[in-house]
Amino acid sequence: MAIVEVRKLRKYFDAGGVHAVDGVDVATEEGEYLVLLGPSGCGKTTLLRTIAGLEVPTEGEVLIGGHVVNGLPPRARRIAMVFQSYALYPHKSVLANIVFPLKAERIGKAERERKAGWAADLLGIGHLFDRKPRQLSGGERQRVALARALVREPSVFLLDEPLSNLDAKLRASARDELKSFQQRIGTTTIYVTHDQVEAMGLGDRIAVMYEGRVRQIGKPVEVYDDPADTFVATFLGSPPMNLVPRDGRLIGFRPEHLLPEEIVSGDDRITLPFHVHRLEHLSGDRHLYGVVKGLGEETRIIARLPATVSVPITPDQTYTFAVHGYHLRFFDAKSGERTDPVRVGG
Template sequence: MAIVELKGISKSFGQVRAVDGVDVEIKDGEFLVLLGPSGSGKTTLMRLCAGLERPTGGSIVIDGSVVNDVPPRERGIAMVFQSYALYPHKTVFRNIAFPLTVEGMDKAEIRKKVEWAAGLLGIGHLLDRMPSQVSGGEKQRVAIARALVRRPKVLLMDEPLSNLDAKVRHSARDELKKFQREIGVTTIYVTHDQAEAMGLGDRIAVMHEGKVRQIGTPDDIYHYPADTFVAGFVGTPPMNFIEKDGLLTGFRPELFHPAELISDQDPVRFRFRIERVENLGAYSLAYGTIGSVKVIANLSPRLRIREGEERDFGVSRQDVRYFDKQTGAGIRR
């Protein structure tokens, strides 16, 4: 069952079309990631769902009713902001309790619910502190607890991990996923970090210039990109593109190997001129050219490759993707 449906949603700021005719359905309990570069409209799309912006076209349906003109508080939606937006003058307890206080709930009930949410996120011992007295990771948990305490139908998260340092971010990602599965709240998650998107999302919607370019499972997005934008945006280093037989041929750097190592009987072959090799420990990156086009190969560091040599490389035929030269749209063969 779809709990959130966006039908032809558009939002313009003056001349700029921030969101341009987006259709997305989000299923109950699903974790959907909106992925895109900055300025792609992903945050605007989320703010439209939240009710912080009004759409200039289309309709937003939550749980069966159109909510275009419904104020944020009546949509049954909660949001975790990028900066967490905790109230700096309230204790952690009163931060989490705020949405319930607004509803006019009685004190005993509020205490029970706040303790439930705080327990869920393991911040029960912080309730008497001020936001300025807890760490970044703990602030994030407080923000999530505040969002969840009302039992929202939909949880929106706007780059919640981007303010954490790299180490904490990894474990926070893991916990986020675990706990979202546990309570099964429908989640829309905005990020520009493809690793986060791949790791967290049940499905990913890749956005660019206000439009959804592709929506699908992380596997789909990575292996069957709908166009050259998605292919180039997802994956580090990005997909290589070579013009061949009037089409754009795309292949992932980690599937681009010396021809003799490919099990495929008839791989697509290229003459690869290696200019520079970067050994990154777990793997090494070989930068070079095919003809005059720059290409990157992601190789095992054990492979003996010299800078300056030219070798026969290839890609297994099933791993090659084709795109239209003009439009960049993917072509299924």
Template structure:
């Protein structure tokens, strides 16, 4: 077990810069998620931690050791790849045993460790199978068992759930997190799926174009996005942004509700909303439209839970509102979040969400 420290790291390829000037500390036992759209450099960052890619500048520390130029095998890390990278010519048993065999561990000990790792992920009955005879979920568990069989210091995961179908992905996510809680090993997880990131991470690192945009707990990142990129990347549907002069107003679709829904003692900002289309999703309905009135006409989405009785009429302007505590302000030029005026309200929310 170890903490990982990344100091001012960057990677420049021949034709583009993948990662630039990233500083990051992963605490011992923490589950950190690197989140970002494809091509944002998150996989490159992970590969630099793994030693598969040499940083152009900067350093990686694993534990107290400077690991920047160490070979992958000298770092005592484990990695689960997107395609699981199971060795197709070996049985599940041999796949799990591979890291131990390479280190020429004693045969009896190998058998013991492989069996306990297989039991941990529930693969005891499949040890004699080849990877191609197994389902996606079983392959993923084999990859997990293989990576944990030799007690790594750091556990790296590169989109390990993206090859599973939606239903399986959900249960695998659950299993993965329980698993990490039990083992308690420092984990760095790369994904482009914000739901996965929110569900799994102790902290989330949101990346864009090779740089870190925000580091924080899922609540912090969701409720207090550092800039407009994070605001629109997190959440589905994304945060509504309305630019008014040099300030951009942001509010989440689920906080954008009919005015009648708010109690009178709550400070709200009224916004008139012209509904173009309604999407009924069961648990809630999505209203697509444009905000208007005093604000410049901008496309926006409202998400109304089914517990709120509201039947929208398409094509008419309705009175909507957002509670002031849920409003976010961004600088229109840089996109960076502005210090909110209602400091107390923010602090109250922050305390409530921990």
């Protein structure tokens, strides 16, 4: 277990002048599950590879357990990294795959098998030792890759989209498994994903990345409720936060907080004419898609009405909807930065 920290980290690739990581300061807590979330190309893998020592930083420092490790090779960093493609050796058995890193470190056979047995018990894959990777399901392969990482008893796990090859159902159960497994062993973990549902479910905290920078870091509920800018506001949440120009700035509110005016109280509420184009019924909720009447077609908004709200709504009609003042967030119309104080986790 160790704290991982990066200070003023930059990684530029000469080819094409790409600023893949462009000034990142992040520190995990001990035993924390930190999720790096961001769209494709925002620098997640590059940041992870730089922490692992697979990339040399252009500037800045990487610290593990309080020590600067910039000069240390990957092997000496006590880090285990699991990639999106598990890269198991196809011709080796599961057991041979798991003990491979130990063999490379010249650890004796009895000790190798003891460690493999321990990791296999934790992950429930002991019965698969004699199989080849192609005889395993996607989820089983993932567990073998994890076991292979685990036998080295790393002080830090770096996981780069390890579930992305799994179908939705397997993914959900693998996600559960991974989280409870991490809670049992308590190893500091940095987990990369571009899937916000996964991030919300797994992370003790989420660092939201965009264009090589961390835009916000906080508990899932903090970045969801209190986004620091319009990027974070619209990247998290499905459907995302609504943004509407008003009085020279942008106001933001979540679809679940946009409701028929008769059920929204308070002097500080805002009301708006919601022209509903379309309705969707999703697991008991009604999702309403439309525009703010008078603001043009480009200001699209979405409301999510729970089953408990029975107000009849039909498409192609305009209704007065409202948002309670407590749920309003304010953003600079140009920069997208929050203008009201971020309440938590900022």
